[in-house]
Amino acid sequence: MVAKILDGKEIAKDYRAKLKEEVERLKKQNIVPKLSVILVGNDGASQSYVNSKKKAAEKIGMISEIVHMDESSTEEEVLNELERLNHDDSVSGILVQVPLPDQVSEAKILEAIDPSKDVDGFNPINIGRLYTGERTFIPCTPLGIMEILKHADIDLKGKNVAVIGRSHIVGQPVSKLLTDQDATVTLLHSKSQNTEEVLKNSDVIVSAVGRIHLVTKDLVKPGAVVIDVGNTPGEDGKLKGDVDFQSVKEIAGAITPVPGGVGPLTITMVLNNTLLAEKWKNGIE
Numbered sequence: 001m002v003a004k005i006l007d008g009k010e011i012a013k014d015y016r017a018k019l020k021e022e023v024e025r026l027k028k029q030n031i032v033p034k035l036s037v038i039l040v041g042n043d044g045a046s047q048s049y050v051n052s053k054k055k056a057a058e059k060i061g062m063i064s065e066i067v068h069m070d071e072s073s074t075e076e077e078v079l080n081e082l083e084r085l086n087h088d089d090s091v092s093g094i095l096v097q098v099p100l101p102d103q104v105s106e107a108k109i110l111e112a113i114d115p116s117k118d119v120d121g122f123n124p125i126n127i128g129r130l131y132t133g134e135r136t137f138i139p140c141t142p143l144g145i146m147e148i149l150k151h152a153d154i155d156l157k158g159k160n161v162a163v164i165g166r167s168h169i170v171g172q173p174v175s176k177l178l179t180d181q182d183a184t185v186t187l188l189h190s191k192s193q194n195t196e197e198v199l200k201n202s203d204v205i206v207s208a209v210g211r212i213h214l215v216t217k218d219l220v221k222p223g224a225v226v227i228d229v230g231n232t233p234g235e236d237g238k239l240k241g242d243v244d245f246q247s248v249k250e251i252a253g254a255i256t257p258v259p260g261g262v263g264p265l266t267i268t269m270v271l272n273n274t275l276l277a278e279k280w281k282n283g284i285e
C-alpha cells in the first residue's frame, strides 16, 4: 500500500480562497481585517515565518504589519508595544512570535495580549475557554491539523489517536480537539514507557516533537493516518519533519509531507482567526 499524500499546500490554497471571498465581502462594509505581528530579535526561521504570514495576509486582502523589535528589547518595551496594539482599533489580531529572548518572559507577554485580539489563542483566558468549550481562538497549528484530517477520509469517532509531544501550542490543544471529535487520545511524551505499543495500535499518529526520524515504519500500523508537525532544520539546510517519510509512506494510509503539510495550514489558520477577530468585534458571528 502506498499512502495518500495529504497536500497541505493544496488544502491551504482552497481554504485561503474562501477566506479571501469573506474578506472581500467585509470590505464592502468598510471592514478590513488587520494582523499585527511582533517579532523580537533576528532569528532567521522566525523572520521567515513572520514574513510568510504577512504575505499570506496581504494576498487575501488583509492588512498586515510586522513590528520588528531589537533582540535586546526589555520586557517593558515589548509590553508597551503590545499595549499600543491592544488599544489600536484598526488592529484586529495580534501575534507575538515565539520564542522570545531570555530577558522577556513569554508567560507575561502572552498574558498581556488582549484576549479578543489573541489570534494564536495563547492567552490563558483563551486557553481556559478552549477547555470549557466557550467561543475562543483555537491555536493555529491544532486547527490546521484538524483541517488536514478532514481530507484524510477518516471518521475519528472511537479511533485510537496517538499524539506525540505535550506542548501548550500543539500537543495538548490538539488532544482536546481530537477528543471532542470522539477519538480516544493517548498523549505520549519523553517519559512514556509504552510508546511503541501505543503507536502500533493507533489509527492516527500526530507527531509534534521536533526530532528528525522519530516515527519510523516499524512503529506505524498499516493504513494509519500520519500527521507530521515537526519542522527541524536538517544538516542539508532543508526543513525536516518527525516522520521518516520515505519509509512510512509505504505503509501508512495517508501522510503529510514536510514541507508542504501542516505548515501552510498553520499560516492559513492565523488568517482564519484574524478574520474571526474582526468579525466578532463587529458583532458578526
Ligand SMILES: Nc1nc(=O)c2c([nH]1)NC[C@@H]1CN(c3ccc(C(=O)N[C@@H](CCC(=O)O)C(=O)O)cc3)C=[N+]21
Residues within 6 Å of the ligand: 048, 049, 052, 095, 096, 097, 098, 099, 120, 140, 141, 231, 239, 258, 259, 260, 261, 262, 263, 264, 266, 267
Ligand atoms: N506566536 C507564534 N505563533 C506561531 O504560529 C508560531 C510561532 N509563534 N513560532 C514558531 C512556530 C512555527 N510556525 C510555523 C509556521 C509555518 C510554517 C510553514 O509554513 N512551513 C512551510 C515551509 C517553510 C520553509 O520552507 O521555510 C511548510 O511546512 O511547508 C512552519 C512553522 C509557526 N509558529
